[in-house]
Amino acid sequence: MKIFLIGNWKLNPETLAKAKKLFNEIEKEFKKFPKVFKKEKIVLCPPFLYLSEIRNLILKSKLKIDLGAQNCFFEEKGAFTGEISPKMLKSLKVKFVILGHSERRRIFGESDEMIQKKVLAVLKEKLTPILCIGETEKQRKAGKTFEVLKNQLKKSLKNLLNFESQTAKIILAYEPVWAIGTKNPCHPKDAKEVLLFLRKFLKKSPILYGGSVDSKNAKEYIEVGYEGLLVGGASLKAKEFVKIAKFISSLT
């Protein structure tokens, strides 16, 4: 089984020159550990504007890294100022699209209904959605974690014809909102409980963990059964990101 390591660069780095530099550093580090690519699936998700350049650098490096986007719209074309379609992403050789990230839900007001349209649009182009779900601190403290997750799942995956075969094409990422960018990761024991719960609904999708993952805790999530990690902050530090890849590949 391949373990996914997905780097979500978010709104970073500030310039194209810095993005290229980051990729070059990642390349240099990965070239020290070529075996990682035989076992793991590495995906980088830079901002839209850097996708072409990073793709060119990936090709030049000959490293087996796939390209992902951090979001997209659900329409193919038309009067939707500022939006980007799955088809456009596909034409840039993007293979994965993060959808429903908590920052999109919270800051940009994305609803489960919008996210489910995006899931369908991304699947239609034969790209792989990385669907993010997660509870807030308040919801966890109120004992509502499972209810919230079930609800998000149900709504975001509504209207999927042939549920079993379609969901096999989706990656699910459990990202507790309170753990994202806080240096307060979910305890692996709690994360395992969630994993077992989610597995009841999605039998075939790889399920990933995300939220304050670093090279010190990465292994623990794979050990409790997660099939990969969605990494934010640590994906912007080349050495740290590659260290995570190295640690998880020592387990598989």
Ligand code: PGA
């Ligand atoms: P983090 O972000 O690793 O910085 O907590 C994870 C994410 O937002 O996907």
